[in-house]
Amino acid sequence: MDNSVKVCAIVPVYRHEKASCHVVKSLASLGIPVILVDDGNVPEGHQVLVEIAKEFPDVELVTHECNRGKGAAMRSGMDAAIVAGFTHALQVDADGQHDMKAIPFFINETKEHPEDLICGYPEYDESVPKAREQGRKITNFWVAIETLSLKIPDAMCGFRVYPLDSSWPVMKRLRNKRMGFDIEMIVRLSWAGVKMHFFPVKVHYPKDGVSNFRMFHDNVVISMTHTMLCIGMVLRLPLTIGRRLFKKI
Ligand SMILES: Nc1nc2c(ncn2[C@@H]2O[C@H](COP(=O)(O)OP(=O)(O)OP(=O)(O)O)[C@@H](O)[C@H]2O)c(=O)[nH]1
Numbered sequence: 257m258d259n260s261v262k263v264c265a266i267v268p269v270y271r272h273e274k275a276s277c278h279v280v281k282s283l284a285s286l287g288i289p290v291i292l293v294d295d296g297n298v299p300e301g302h303q304v305l306v307e308i309a310k311e312f313p314d315v316e317l318v319t320h321e322c323n324r325g326k327g328a329a330m331r332s333g334m335d336a337a338i339v340a341g342f343t344h345a346l347q348v349d350a351d352g353q354h355d356m357k358a359i360p361f362f363i364n365e366t367k368e369h370p371e372d373l374i375c376g377y378p379e380y381d382e383s384v385p386k387a388r389e390q391g392r393k394i395t396n397f398w399v400a401i402e403t404l405s406l407k408i409p410d411a412m413c414g415f416r417v418y419p420l421d422s423s424w425p426v427m428k429r430l431r432n433k434r435m436g437f438d439i440e441m442i443v444r445l446s447w448a449g450v451k452m453h454f455f456p457v458k459v460h461y462p463k464d465g466v467s468n469f470r471m472f473h474d475n476v477v478i479s480m481t482h483t484m485l486c487i488g489m490v491l492r493l494p495l496t497i498g499r500r501l502f503k504k505i
C-alpha cells in the first residue's frame with residue numbers, strides 16, 4: 257500500500273450549489289480536501305459557494321466567470337490540484353447522487369494501485385430515469401468498439417479517482433469541454449495505457465434534483481464524441497495491433 261498518495265476531491269458545480277453543500281460536508285467529515293469549481297453560476301449561486309469555502313477550512317474555490325462545461329471545470333480543478341501538490345483527484349458530482357459511503361473504499365484502492373484509474377460504475381435504484389439508463393448502454397457499446405475491448409463496463413460515471421501524473425497530459429489534449437467529457441477522458445486514458453479498476457457505486461436520483469442534462473442537445477454532443485473517438489480508434493489501429501501483439505497492453 258502506497259501511503260504517499262495525496263488525494264483531494266474535485267467537485268464541479270453548475271446549478272447544484274445547494275446540493276454541493278452536503279457533498280462538501282461529507283468530504284470534510286472524511287478529512288478529504290476539496291477543490292470546488294464554480295462553473296459560471298449566477299451571483300446568488302456563487303455566493304453560496306463562497307460561504308461554503310469560508311465555512312470549511314480545507315475547501316479551495318476556483319471560479320469560472322461564465323459557464324464553460326463540466327470538462328472545462330474538471331480541467332481547472334485538476335490544474336489547481338497539481339499546483340497544490342496532490343497526487344490524485346477524486347471526481348465527484350455536486351448533485352449528491354453518488355453514495356459518499358463508497359469513498360473510503362475508493363481511496364484504499366487508490367493506495368493499493370496508485371498508478372491506475374479507480375473508477376465507479378453505477379448501481380441504480382428505481383429512481384433512475386429510464387432514458388438515461390438506456391443512453392448509458394448505448395455509450396458503453398460504442399466505448400467497447402472505441403477501445404476494442406470490454407474492459408470499461410461504464411464510461412459515464414462521474415465518480416473516479418484520477419492519478420494526476422498520467423491523467424493531466426490526457427486532460428490537456430481533451431477536445432470535449434462539455435457533456436462528452438467523462439466518456440472521452442476514459443477512452444483516451446485507455447488509449448494511453450492507463451490501467452483501470454471498476455467498483456460499484458450506488459446512484460440515487462432525488463425527486464426534486466436538478467439535472468443539467470439536455471436530452472436532445474447533449475445526446476447530439478455525445479454522438480459526435482463517439483464519432484470522433486471511432487475515427488481515432490481507426491487511426492490508431494496499427495499502434496493498437498502492434499501493442500497487443502507485443503502484449504504491452
Ligand atoms: N451538465 C453540466 N454539468 C456541469 C457543468 N459545469 C459543471 N457541472 C457539474 O458536473 C456534474 C454533472 O452534471 P449533471 O447535471 O448532474 O449531469 P449528469 O450527472 O450527467 O446528469 P444526470 O444523470 O441527469 O444527473 C455536476 O456536479 C454539475 O454541477 C455544465 O456546464 N453542465
Ligand SMILES: [Mg+2]
Nearest residue numbers: 349351353467
Ligand atoms: Mg448528475
